[in-house]
Amino acid sequence: MSDQQRETTQEEASSSEQAQTLVLNNNNNKIHETSTATTLNEDSDSDGEEGNLQHHHENPETFAPIPREKLEFDWDNPVLDLAHHPHEQIGAGYPLGAHLQYLDLTNCRLRKIENLDHLKNLETLLLRQNLITKVEGLKNLESLKHLDLYGNQIKRVDASELNSLTNLEHLDLSFNLLRHMVKGLKLPKLRQLYYVNNKIKEIEEEATKGETDLPSLELLELGSNRLREIKHLENFTTLKELWLGKNKITEIKCLETLVNLTRLSIQSNRITKIHRLDTLTQLVELYLSENGIEVIEGLDNLTNLVLLDLAHNFIKSLDHLSHLTDLEEFWCNDNQIPTFKEIEKLSPLKKLTSIYFRSNPIYDDPQYKRKLLLIMPQLTSIDGFPVIKK
Numbered sequence: 001m002s003d004q005q006r007e008t009t010q011e012e013a014s015s016s017e018q019a020q021t022l023v024l025n026n027n028n029n030k031i032h033e034t035s036t037a038t039t040l041n042e043d044s045d046s047d048g049e050e051g052n053l054q055h056h057h058e059n060p061e062t063f064a065p066i067p068r069e070k071l072e073f074d075w076d077n078p079v080l081d082l083a084h085h086p087h088e089q090i091g092a093g094y095p096l097g098a099h100l101q102y103l104d105l106t107n108c109r110l111r112k113i114e115n116l117d118h119l120k121n122l123e124t125l126l127l128r129q130n131l132i133t134k135v136e137g138l139k140n141l142e143s144l145k146h147l148d149l150y151g152n153q154i155k156r157v158d159a160s161e162l163n164s165l166t167n168l169e170h171l172d173l174s175f176n177l178l179r180h181m182v183k184g185l186k187l188p189k190l191r192q193l194y195y196v197n198n199k200i201k202e203i204e205e206e207a208t209k210g211e212t213d214l215p216s217l218e219l220l221e222l223g224s225n226r227l228r229e230i231k232h233l234e235n236f237t238t239l240k241e242l243w244l245g246k247n248k249i250t251e252i253k254c255l256e257t258l259v260n261l262t263r264l265s266i267q268s269n270r271i272t273k274i275h276r277l278d279t280l281t282q283l284v285e286l287y288l289s290e291n292g293i294e295v296i297e298g299l300d301n302l303t304n305l306v307l308l309d310l311a312h313n314f315i316k317s318l319d320h321l322s323h324l325t326d327l328e329e330f331w332c333n334d335n336q337i338p339t340f341k342e343i344e345k346l347s348p349l350k351k352l353t354s355i356y357f358r359s360n361p362i363y364d365d366p367q368y369k370r371k372l373l374l375i376m377p378q379l380t381s382i383d384g385f386p387v388i389k390k
Contacts, residue, residue: 083107083126091115101143105130113137127152128172139164150194151175159184173198174221181207190214196243197224205232222247223265230254230266244269245287252276267291267309274298289313289331296320310335311356318342327352333383334359340371347375354381 073080075095083106087093090110096103098118107129116122117140125144129151135158138144144165154176162168163186171187174196181195183206193214200222206212209232219241220233227247233239234257241263242255249269255261256279264280265287274288275298283302289311296310297320305324309331316336321327327349337343337360346352355372357363365371369382380387 078102078121080104089114116141135161138162141165142167144168145189146170148172149176153177156180157182159186162187169216180204183207184211186211186213188213189216191216192219192221193217194219194221195225196221200225200227203227203230203232208232209235219243233258255280263287277302285309299324307331316342318345321346322348325349325351329354331356332360333357336360337362340365340375343372343375349376350378352376353379355379356383358383 073094075097076099078099078101080096080100080102081104082094083104086107086109088110090096090105090113096115096119099121100119101121102124103119103122104124104126106126110127110130110132113127113132113135114137116125116137119141121143122141123143124146125138125141126146126148128148132149132152133154135149135154138147138161142164145167147162147165147168147170150172151174154173155178157173157178159182162171162182163184165187167189168187169189170192171190172192172194173182174194176198178195178198178200180202181200181204183204185207203222214236215238217236217238220236220239221241221243223243224246227244227249230244230249230252231254233242233254237257238260239258240260242258242261243263243265245265246268249266249271252266252271252274253276255264255276259279260282261280262282263285264277264283267287268290271288271291271293274293274296277283277286277298278301281301282304284304285307286302286305287309289309291313293310293313293315296315296318299305299308299320300323303323303326305327307329308321308324308327311331312334314336315332316338318332318337321330322345325348328351330346330349330352333356335357337357340362343357343362346355355376357368357372362368362371369387372382373379373387
């Protein structure tokens with residue numbers, strides 16, 4: 001569960017690459033960070049839809065209002081699901097009763113957010129996979145808790161269009177054309193904020209400090225952008241999950257104040273050294289796969305770790321892990337572990353039940369599984385396959 005959050009953003013499965021497939025905010029990063037992050041952004045400055053919004057068509061046709069007689073809905077129901085019913089205008093040819101609490105307009109080829117002002121009871125609004133270019137028409141939705149704008153053509157967001165949504169808890173701006181995080185957001189109840197697969201190159205101070213006030217934020221997902229540096233996150237001390245996978249980050253830093261983090265993903269970056277994590281003692285899951293790490297270090301204080309993902313690095317030794325006595329799942333496939341003497345260093349980890357060591361030199365040993373079980377008889381899963389004990 002990304003970056004909330006493997007090839008992870010749903011390919012999302014037994015290797016570090018498979019485990020990154022983002023169903024957004026899946027509890028397992030391997031499935032989290034690709035729900036949202038299956039498409040990598042390139043350095044090109046093109047604003048076109050190519051690559052970033054592959055599900056859209058360049059010249060959408062115009063759609064007439066939906067004939068009401070063709071829609072078989074209970075119009076008195078507080079839930080209205082019009083997903084995949086293309087039409088030109090919200091509310092064209094069908095009623096939007098003020099009693100509505102849930103409205104799904106996913107993939108309706110809509111270009112504009114409009115005709116919603118009277119929906120004072122609306123709590124969930126899904127506008128995924130449309131052709132929307134501007135965030136507007138939402139100021140009166142005072143009950144709104146969940147706003148999903150994933151997969152549109154939005155290039156910028158004015159915070160003034162959102163700051164009246166004082167009950168908003170979940171905001172998804174993933175798979176758009178944003179070059180900047182929203183500056184000046186003041187949403188007292190916002191808990192989850194997604195920016196996956198945009199064109200963001202920098203975490204700007206104006207988006208995290210100053211007039212920006214997000215006192216309840218627990219999850220920030222910035223996977224599959226163009227970030228080169230972690231910075232300006234010091235004020236987000238309430239964060240429990242931070243997903244930064246599939247960027248171009250070269251160094252772990254500026255996380256010291258995020259002492260409430262339980263999940264951290266910096267996988268698929270350019271990290272070469274594990275350090276500056278000493279204050280993150282509440283971490284339960286740490287994802288550092290697909291980097292340039294050669295030495296396991298810097299984990300001394302992370303004794304609450306349950307899952308550690310170091311797959312697809314250049315690791316030759318399994319030192320500095322024996323103190324992680326709560327560890328249950330360890331991904332170390334696609335590294336350079338040379339002998340089973342290294343595996344023996346994991347024998348103190350009695351809670352460790354799931355390991356991944358395929359595509360290491362030891363994997364070529366014909367007695368690979370048997371030797372692993374001799375060292376760690378408690379294992380229930382090896383390389384994603386259940387252990388069948390006779």
